[in-house]
Amino acid sequence: MTDATLTSRxxxxxxxxxxxxxxxxxxxxxxxxxxxxxxxxxWMFLTSLKSGFAAMQxxxxxxxxxxxxxxxxxxxxxxxxxGQDFLRYFWNSMFVSLTTTILAVVVAVPAAYAFSRFxxxxxxxxxxxxxxxxxxxxxxxxxxxFILMRWLGLVNTHGSLVLTYLTFGLPLAIWLLKxxxxxxxxxxEQAARIxxxxxxxxxxxxxxxxxxxxxxxxxxYSFIGAWNEYIYAYTFLNRNDQLTLPVGLxxxxxxxxxxxxxxxxxxxxxxxxxxxxFLVLQRxxxxxxxxxxxxx
Amino acid sequence: MARVVLENVVxxxxxxRAVNDVSLTVEDGEFVALVGPSGCGKTTTLNLxxxxxxxxxxxxxxxxxxxxxxxxxxxxxxxxxxxxxxxPNKSVFKNLAFPLQMRKLPKxxxxxxxxxxxxVLDIEHLLQRKPRELSGGQQQRVALGRALVRDPRAxxxxxxxxxxxxxxxxxxxxxxxxxxxxxxxxxxxxxxDQLEAVTMADKMAVMSGxxxxxxxxxxNVFDHPVNMFVASFVGSPAMSLIPVTVEESGGTxxxxxxxxxxxxxxxxxxxxxxSATSRKVVLGARHSTIILHTEATKxxxxxxxxxxxxxxxxxxxxxxxxxxxxxxxxDPSVDIEPDQQVWLEFDQDKMHLFDGETEMxxxxxxx
Numbered sequence: 001m002t003d004a005t006l007t008s009r010x011x012x013x014x015x016x017x018x019x020x021x022x023x024x025x026x027x028x029x030x031x032x033x034x035x036x037x038x039x040x041x042x043w044m045f046l047t048s049l050k051s052g053f054a055a056m057q058x059x060x061x062x063x064x065x066x067x068x069x070x071x072x073x074x075x076x077x078x079x080x081x082x083g084q085d086f087l088r089y090f091w092n093s094m095f096v097s098l099t100t101t102i103l104a105v106v107v108a109v110p111a112a113y114a115f116s117r118f119x120x121x122x123x124x125x126x127x128x129x130x131x132x133x134x135x136x137x138x139x140x141x142x143x144x145x146f147i148l149m150r151w152l153g154l155v156n157t158h159g160s161l162v163l164t165y166l167t168f169g170l171p172l173a174i175w176l177l178k179x180x181x182x183x184x185x186x187x188x189e190q191a192a193r194i195x196x197x198x199x200x201x202x203x204x205x206x207x208x209x210x211x212x213x214x215x216x217x218x219x220x221y222s223f224i225g226a227w228n229e230y231i232y233a234y235t236f237l238n239r240n241d242q243l244t245l246p247v248g249l250x251x252x253x254x255x256x257x258x259x260x261x262x263x264x265x266x267x268x269x270x271x272x273x274x275x276x277x278f279l280v281l282q283r284x285x286x287x288x289x290x291x292x293x294x295x296x
Numbered sequence: 297m298a299r300v301v302l303e304n305v306v307x308x309x310x311x312x313r314a315v316n317d318v319s320l321t322v323e324d325g326e327f328v329a330l331v332g333p334s335g336c337g338k339t340t341t342l343n344l345x346x347x348x349x350x351x352x353x354x355x356x357x358x359x360x361x362x363x364x365x366x367x368x369x370x371x372x373x374x375x376x377x378x379x380x381x382x383x384p385n386k387s388v389f390k391n392l393a394f395p396l397q398m399r400k401l402p403k404x405x406x407x408x409x410x411x412x413x414x415x416v417l418d419i420e421h422l423l424q425r426k427p428r429e430l431s432g433g434q435q436q437r438v439a440l441g442r443a444l445v446r447d448p449r450a451x452x453x454x455x456x457x458x459x460x461x462x463x464x465x466x467x468x469x470x471x472x473x474x475x476x477x478x479x480x481x482x483x484x485x486x487x488x489d490q491l492e493a494v495t496m497a498d499k500m501a502v503m504s505g506x507x508x509x510x511x512x513x514x515x516n517v518f519d520h521p522v523n524m525f526v527a528s529f530v531g532s533p534a535m536s537l538i539p540v541t542v543e544e545s546g547g548t549x550x551x552x553x554x555x556x557x558x559x560x561x562x563x564x565x566x567x568x569x570x571s572a573t574s575r576k577v578v579l580g581a582r583h584s585t586i587i588l589h590t591e592a593t594k595x596x597x598x599x600x601x602x603x604x605x606x607x608x609x610x611x612x613x614x615x616x617x618x619x620x621x622x623x624x625x626x627d628p629s630v631d632i633e634p635d636q637q638v639w640l641e642f643d644q645d646k647m648h649l650f651d652g653e654t655e656m657x658x659x660x661x662x663x
Contacts, residue, residue: 195394
């Protein structure tokens with residue numbers, strides 16, 4: 001037993017490569033990309049701390065001379081009409097995104113498992129028809145889906161958005177999760193079933209915990225997709241009290257003026273849930289993308 | 297523990313017959329090895345016993361129950377997989393406890409049984425670790441522990457040693473054999489390594505192409521292979537097989553090769569040779585039953601040394617007898633060189649004769 005332990009150790013150590021030129025090139029590239037992604041965010045945040053006048057100055061004021069939280073206070077104040085609207089949009093977005101996410105996971109997990117494990121008639125046809133949707137840009141479906149929603153009486157309801165987001169999100173969610181289940185050795189389930197578990201228990205106690213990173217990745221993916229979506233929300237909803245955040249932000253564009261600091265503050269608040277979600281769950285997300293499911 | 301009975305078991309995938317009409321009985325407490333080359337149907341047979349795949353035709357009994365339509369969980373067998381199939385997210389303790397939890401045993405009893413199994417397998421100090429923190433040999437013990445913890449009717453093992461390195465494999469082989477003796481467990485063991493089967497099993501079932509070729513004790517399979525496939529599969533190095541024809545002149549029956557040498561047969565072997573469906577027969581001889589002479593000897597057939605492979609305690613010599621190659625074992629003290637002229641003498645009591653058409657072992661018939 002000891003010699004086996006000894007032989008396995010160096011193998012693990014050898015997996016770490018020395019830092020070489022390519023690695024440094026990679027780091028510089030990442031740094032470069034970081035400028036593109038972080039700079040707009042930083043500018044958004046800095047602008048949100050300015051007064052309306054300071055935001056419009058030219059040459060621009062890079063660093064707010066008199067930083068103020070006034071814009072945030074206004075947005076988060078339920079007494080204020082702007083705040084009232086913003087909080088309502090926020091809640092609407094949260095409701096639509098969470099419902100979409102929960103439904104996506106509830107449907108995608110068993111569907112992906114079935115695609116991965118069972119051979120049934122029409123399996124390949126179904127699986128590729130699931131992917132077929134992704135061949136077309138989302139906007140192509142705008143009019144047909146609107147007609148469909150009107151026929152279903154769902155226009156001006158959040159249900160129309162949830163259904164639409166599922167139409168777009170589910171195929172990829174199923175696809176992502178199927179890859180996960182494919183990587184879990186079937187022997188684990190067989191072992192569980194021989195150990196006394198039913199097929200469902202084997203799935204619940206053995207397979208589900210192993211696919212947690214995949215499920216979380218799928219959930220994040222569905223949530224972000226729904227949270228950011230604009231064009232369908234803009235088309236399907238007309239009543240002010242139902243708007244989601246991306247559409248609601250338009251309020252800051254008046255006919256002749258735009259409240260830039262207010263818009264930026266609202267945008268910043270809008271990105272908070274996604275960032276928090278990511279920070280909390282990122283270790284799962286990274287595992288999902290790099291590790292597959294189970295290492296051997 | 298219980299006996300396992302297979303009656304005319306068939307498994308087909310479309311038109312492909314993976315397991316073809318296999319019948320065998322594993323007695324209570326017996327260690328049976330299913331051996332054969334990959335794709336011979338041995339693992340499929342094991343999965344049929346476990347209930348992991350549905351049976352196409354035939355019956356499987358475990359104990360006195362017909363289990364054809366039972367779920368794996370209700371068959372009360374334990375299985376050890378080639379890749380161990382340990383639950384990667386559970387600690388060793390939880391891996392061992394899982395089968396007991398599924399059977400809803402009280403917590404204290406689970407802990408007792410897990411510790412008892414861990415003690416037997418000497419893995420008590422590993423109980424809190426995760427499977428990926430264990431060496432191959434340790435994982436293998438945990439897999440064994442998970443099977444042993446709940447006292448099943450039979451153990452099914454699918455190549456459990458093939459992922460271990462050579463030294464550990466030999467060690468675990470001894471331990472498995474000891475484990476079988478101590479527990480009196482019914483074990484069905486799948487392997488492609490005939491040596492594992494010969495060394496551990498009470499009986500071996502040699503399979504090929506979905507068919508059960510021979511089911512007997514390792515000694516009988518080794519000494520009396522029923523056909524050329526079994527003869528060449530069991531034993532290492534493999535039995536030498538030489539195609540010859542049967543000649544009869546003046547009351548003597550002899551085997552004649554294309555190259556011209558001929559070998560007069562003993563009366564018993566002559567009767568076997570005459571029972572062949574045609575004049576074409578195949579002579580089979582194991583390395584240890586051929587005597588090599590370095591000088592011309594009466595009754596010995598001349599050949600030429602091809603290679604010499606010393607292994608330490610035995611030297612294997614490959615000899616060209618015309619077009620055929622034979623393997624002969626020698627004491628390492630004998631001096632021998634490649635291309636040397638040698639003479640081979642066959643032990644008539646231990647040589648095998650096969651029908652050249654049907655490839656079946658020939659039996660003596662009384663005329």
